Amino acid sequence: MREFEYYSPNNLDEALSFLGDKSEGVYLIAGGTDIMLELHNKFIQPEVIVNLKRLNELNYITEDDEYVRIGANTTFSTIEKNDIILRNARALAQASSKVGSTQIRNLGTIGGNIVTGSACGDSVSALVAMDAVLVIKSAVGKREVSLENFYKPNPEPRYDGCYINLAGIARDEILCEIYFKRAAPKEYSAFRKLGKRKALAKSIITVGIRMAFDDDNRVSNCRIALGAVGRHPYSVTSAEQIVEGKKMTDDVIEACVNEVSDVVYNNIRDRASCPFKKESVKELTREVINSILGYKSYKEVE
Numbered sequence: 073m074r075e076f077e078y079y080s081p082n083n084l085d086e087a088l089s090f091l092g093d094k095s096e097g098v099y100l101i102a103g104g105t106d107i108m109l110e111l112h113n114k115f116i117q118p119e120v121i122v123n124l125k126r127l128n129e130l131n132y133i134t135e136d137d138e139y140v141r142i143g144a145n146t147t148f149s150t151i152e153k154n155d156i157i158l159r160n161a162r163a164l165a166q167a168s169s170k171v172g173s174t175q176i177r178n179l180g181t182i183g184g185n186i187v188t189g190s191a192c193g194d195s196v197s198a199l200v201a202m203d204a205v206l207v208i209k210s211a212v213g214k215r216e217v218s219l220e221n222f223y224k225p226n227p228e229p230r231y232d233g234c235y236i237n238l239a240g241i242a243r244d245e246i247l248c249e250i251y252f253k254r255a256a257p258k259e260y261s262a263f264r265k266l267g268k269r270k271a272l273a274k275s276i277i278t279v280g281i282r283m284a285f286d287d288d289n290r291v292s293n294c295r296i297a298l299g300a301v302g303r304h305p306y307s308v309t310s311a312e313q314i315v316e317g318k319k320m321t322d323d324v325i326e327a328c329v330n331e332v333s334d335v336v337y338n339n340i341r342d343r344a345s346c347p348f349k350k351e352s353v354k355e356l357t358r359e360v361i362n363s364i365l366g367y368k369s370y371k372e373v374e
């Protein structure tokens with residue numbers, strides 16, 4: 073491994089001004105669970121590594137009247153148990169609890185999961201279902217971007233065969249916060265992941281869904297997000313339109329599930345995994361919808 077300089081800023085301002093002065097060859101490290109593998113495999117050859125670990129101002133979960141806000145340095149162990157997340161974004165709590173092992177969840181951060189850009193990052197499909205927005209800062213200012221528009225597909229596979237996306241973040245920027253709307257009354261979400269048994273790393277399919285209901289039990293708003301079935305996680309607008317304005321009868325669920333499967337087929341039809349994934353995604357989507365309906369019934373009698 074080539075020698076590199078190591079810098080551990082005490083706060084965000086220090087980190088941003090360092091990056092502003094020195095952007096080439098600089099890599100950020102948060103939990104290190106992804107980037108250490110990239111270093112080990114010589115996939116990256118940094119000149120400087122900047123450790124974000126001491127930036128405590130990026131480690132929080134808060135809610136105000138409108139939004140839930142998560143600092144980019146927050147670990148999955150914190151997110152999966154957090155009361156604000158459990159109340160407002162059950163899908164994200166469930167996704168966080170499925171990331172790797174306890175050791176990985178204790179180190180791995182939500183910011184790292186997003187910026188690393190894997191098509192199968194567990195938190196990402198849950199966050200797309202929440203319509204999450206990213207707050208990104210540099211020494212010269214701040215910008216916001218919707219998570220769904222954050223990635224650009226990379227045509228080349230990575231050293232491990234994974235299609236890593238080109239995250240829309242510059243070398244002198246830091247992802248600081250992820251925020252999304254608080255759950256409205258009668259709004260629920262859920263997440264499921266299909267992964268290899270006994271394997272820790274890659275998800276085969278992830279599904280995150282958020283649904284809001286009106287007083288007549290019709291779906292007033294829906295977001296269906298998929299991961300690992302395309303170059304990056306995405307939402308399935310055509311399937312959302314099938315359920316919006318309807319009661320979730322068996323026929324509506326079947327129509328929705330079949331549409332999700334058709335979209336997956338169209339996105340990955342050239343892949344060997346397509347026949348398996350287009351069928352499996354149906355079961356997973358059905359499971360997530362049933363989980364939301366079950367949870368809704370439970371909350372109504374609570």
Ligand SMILES: Cc1cc2nc3c(=O)[nH]c(=O)nc-3n(C[C@H](O)[C@H](O)[C@H](O)COP(=O)(O)OP(=O)(O)OC[C@H]3O[C@@H](n4cnc5c(N)ncnc54)[C@H](O)[C@@H]3O)c2cc1C
Nearest residue numbers: 100102103104105106107172180181183184185193194247
């Ligand atoms: C054994 C194992 C199992 C795993 N299992 C899963 C799994 O089940 N599901 C899953 O989704 N992932 C899994 N992962 C991947 C990894 O743990 C997650 O992606 C994790 O969230 C990465 O976070 P981190 O803090 O460790 O990121 P790091 O490795 O520190 O950084 C990852 C990337 O993000 C950048 N970065 C980090 N923070 C910021 C920031 N605030 N602003 C800008 N750039 C930033 C870094 O520069 C780097 O490019 C696994 C990894 C391992 C080794």
